[in-house]
Amino acid sequence: MLKIKGLKKQYGKQIAIDGVDLEVKRGETIVIMGPSGCGKSTTIRCINRLTEPDAGEILLDGQSVLSLKDEELRRFRRTIGFVFQQFNLIARLTVLDNVMFHLVLAGIPRAEAEARAKQALAKVGLTGSEKKYPSALSGGEQQRVGIARALVSNPQLMLWDEPTASLDPILVGEVLEVMEELVQTTKTTSIIVTHEVGFALKAADRIVLMDRGRIVESGAPQVIFNDPQSEIGKKYQRLIAC
C-alpha cells in the first residue's frame, strides 16, 4: 500500500533522515523505534507532507504523494489520520468542535459531522465531555480527543508520533488501551512511533528500528527482540531483559 524509497531530509547542515526505505502493507501495524533524534518524526511527517522531504519517493497505492498539489494534497491529508505527541488541539474549540470542525470545513453537513464526531468520541471513551474545552481535560483525555479527531474521517492510514510520550505514566495506560483496541479491531493501517516496548510487542506486526536517519533493522517483534542484529536492537533486548 505504502512505498517509501530513498527518503532524505536535511535541516541546514543537520541530516534528519538519510535514505529511508519502507514498505507497508494494508492493515499492517508498524511500530518505529529508535533513539531520540534518529529521524522517526521526520519520516512519518514526510508521509503526509507536514515536512517536505528533500529527496526520495513516497507512493500510496501507486500514486506519488510528493507530486500532489494544493487541493489534491489536502484531500489526501484528509485520508490520513495524524496523532501528535503534544495533542495539538485547538484551544478555543470545545472537544466536540475539535473533533468535527475539519469535517464541516471539508464539506460534510454539520449534523452528519456531529454524529460521526460523537461516535468517534464514544470509541475513545469520552462521551459526555463534548462541551468541555481541552484545557479542562487531563493529558490522557486530551490525547484521546486527538485520536478521535484523527479517527473521525475514517482514515486509510493512521500516523502516530509518540502519542504517549508527553503523558504521565499513570495516564499512558488509558491511551495505550485505546490504541490497542483500535489496532486490533479496526485493522486500520498504522505507523506508530513509540518507545512503549510492551505495546510494540503486543500490537506490532512489524518493528522498524532506526538509528541516525536510517532504518537499521526491521522484522517481527519476537525476531527483533530475541535476535537483534543492530546495536540499537541489542540495546532494546537488554532493556526488555531487565
Add this chain to the structure above:
Amino acid sequence: MFKFFRDGFYRDYIILILVTIIVGAAVSSGVAWAVDSYFGDTIQDVIGDNGEYDLILHVREASKEAALRELERIADQQFKGAVINQTISVAGQANFLFGFPQEAKTEDTFSRLPSIFNGVPGLSSYTVIVEPSVLVRGVHPSVSQTLQQRFSQLDGVDFAFKDGKNMLVVLESAEHSKAVMNEIREILKEYQVLEVRFPIGFEVDVQKTAHAVMEVLKEQAKSAKLSNVSSAEYGEELDALMKTLVEMRHFLLSYASKVKITLNHNSNLVVGEQIIVQGMSEQAPIKGESIAPDHVVIEVLDVQGNQAQGMIVSGSIAEAGEVLVQAGYKYHSDDLVGEPVGEVQLENERYRLNYAISESLRLLEELDELSVEAAVAVERADAVLTTFQEALMQLEVLQVQMRQLNEGLAENGAQSTSEQLIISLFLNGLLKNIAKSGSEGAAEYGLDSLENLDVASMRSSLGSISEQISNVQEIDVQAIINQIVDIRDSLPELDDEEIGKSVRLVDNYIGGQVIPGERIQILVENATIDEEKVEPLIREQLDNQYLNTYTISVGTVNPDTRTEVFRILKEVRATIAGILSIVFVGVFLMLDHASIFSTLKWIRANKKASKNRLVRYFNPVMILGVIVGTALLTATYTLSRAAIPYVSMSTVLIIGAVLGGLIGMFSEKFSPVHADEIMAGLSLGLSNVQIMHEIVIPASRPGLLNLLNRTKQRF
C-alpha cells in the same frame, strides 16, 4: 509565500487593507475634526461670530462693572445698535467684545478708537478684530500715510486705518482677502528702509550722516528716491525707553565717584578691564599678593591715549573727603594683584556735594542770625547818633556861652585872672566828657573834628543799611534751609558699588539695542538696494568700520486675527490627524498584520529553503511589511488630510515603511504563532485560508482582522 495567499486569503487581505485605510482615515480625521471644532467653538465663544465684533477691550477685572456701564453709555450715545458682550477673563483682565453698528464701521470711527474709549474705566488696551480684514504689522511711520491711502484704493478694500504700529485694511468681503493680501505685498515691496546702525558710544550727526549715506546710495541706484526718515520713529515707545535708560546711565555715572586713571606709558588698558586700588584700606595692594576685601575694584569705561576713565564696581571711598590719588594695579579674576597700570585719581562726588550743601546750610543759618544782630546794631547806632546830635547842639550853645564868658571875663579886669584859668580848665574837662558820652572815638578828634562830622549823611546811610537788613529779614531763610536739607536727605544712598551694578544692568539692557541718534534710516523708493553690497561703501564713506546696515521692511502682511487663529487650528487639526494616522497604522499593523506576518514566517520556515539568494537575504515577510506599512500609512495620511509640520510626504512614506518593516521583522513578538494548532490544521487537510479563518485569526488579538473574520469564521 505568495502561494499562501493563492487559495483565497489575498481577497481577505486586500479587504483588510482597504478597511484599515478607510477606518484609519475616518478615525484620524474624525478625532482631529472633533478637536478642531471643539476649539473652533471655544474661539467662537471668545471672539464671537465672524464680523460680529470689532474690538476686544481689555479691562482691569476690578473695574469691569464701571467699564461695562461706560461702554453701554458710549453705545447708547454715539453708536446706537452697537453690541457689547463680556467674554472670558484672563489673568486679572476682563475682556469685552464690542461691535459697532454697520453704519459706524468707517475709517473715521476706527481712527478715533483711542479717543472713543478713552474714558472706559480700567481700560488697559484693546485688540482690533474687525473682519474681514488684512493686518499689516510693523508699518514704518515714514510711509504709513502713503500706504494707508494706497491700501484704501485697492479693489475690494473698504478702508484702512492705523492702529498703533499696525495698519488694518478692512475688506468689503472675505473673498477679497487673498487678492488684497497679494496686492499689499506687492505695494510693500516698493518700499525699503535701509538702516545704518552705529555701535554704542558713537554719536552721529543724524542730518549730516544721513546725507553722506544717501550720496553713497545714489551712486548705487540712480533712479531711487531717497529720503532721510531717521527721526520718523523717534518718540516711539521703545526709543523713549532707550532714551530714558541712556539718561539714567548718564545720571548714575555723574553721581558715581569720578575715577581718572593716568596710565604708565607701557601699560595698555582696554575698556572693560578691571584695576584695583587701595581705597580706604589700611593696606596698599602689593603685586602678586591677594587683594584685601576693602580694596576698591574699578572697571575701565573709556581709554583715550594715556588717560582712562572708570567706575567703582566694588568697594567704597565714601569716607574720603578729598580727592584720593593712589597707584592702580591690574586685577584679574584670580584675586591676585597684577601689574601696576598707573595713577588713579578718585573723587567722591557725593561726599563733595554733601559737604557743599552742609556748608551752605551753615552759612544760611549764620546769615539769618546776622541780619537780626545787624538790625539791633543799626537801631542802637541810630539812637547814638540822635544823642550825639543833641550833644553837638548843646556843645555849640556851650561854646557860645563860653566865648561870651571869656569875653566878659576879659572885660572885667586883671583881678579875675585866676578865676578865668579855673573856668577855662573846667570848660575843657566838660567838653571832653561830652565827647566821651557821644562816641568813644570822638575824643580823639577833638572838638574841631567833631564839628566836621556830617551827621546827616551818616544818618541816611544808616537808614539804607537798616532797610537792607529788613529786606534780608523778610526772606524766609528757614524755608530755604528746609528745602536744602530736603535735597540733601533725598540724595539716594547708593554707594559706588550699587551704581556700578546699575550702570552694568543698563548697559546690558541697551547693549545691542538701537539708541536714537546712533542710527540712520533711509527710505528707498523705486529701487531695491542690497544692504550687504552697500555696507562696505558706507563704511568707507563714513570712515567707520563698526557700522552695520540692515534692510527693514515697511510692513508685513498677516491675515486678520480670526483667520490667523483658524489657520493655526487647521494646522493643529492636520497635525493631530497625522499623528493619529501614524499611531493608528502602527496599532493595526501590530494587532492585525503581525499575526499574518508570523504565520507566513512560520510557513516559510517549514518549506524547503529557497535557492534564491535574494529571497534568502531579504526576508520576504519584512518586505511585505514594508509595502503594507507604506501603503497603509500613505493612504491613511493622505485621506485624513493630515500634515505634520516639517514632515514631508517622503518622510511619511519612510515612517510607514519603517513601521511595517519593524513589525514584519518582530511580528512574533506582537503575535506569536500557535504552531501546533496550525500543524493540526494542516494535517487535517485544511486550506491556508481555512487555517487563517478558523485557527490563526480567532486566536490573534482583537482588531479589524478579527472583526472582519467573524463573517468567515464557522467555528
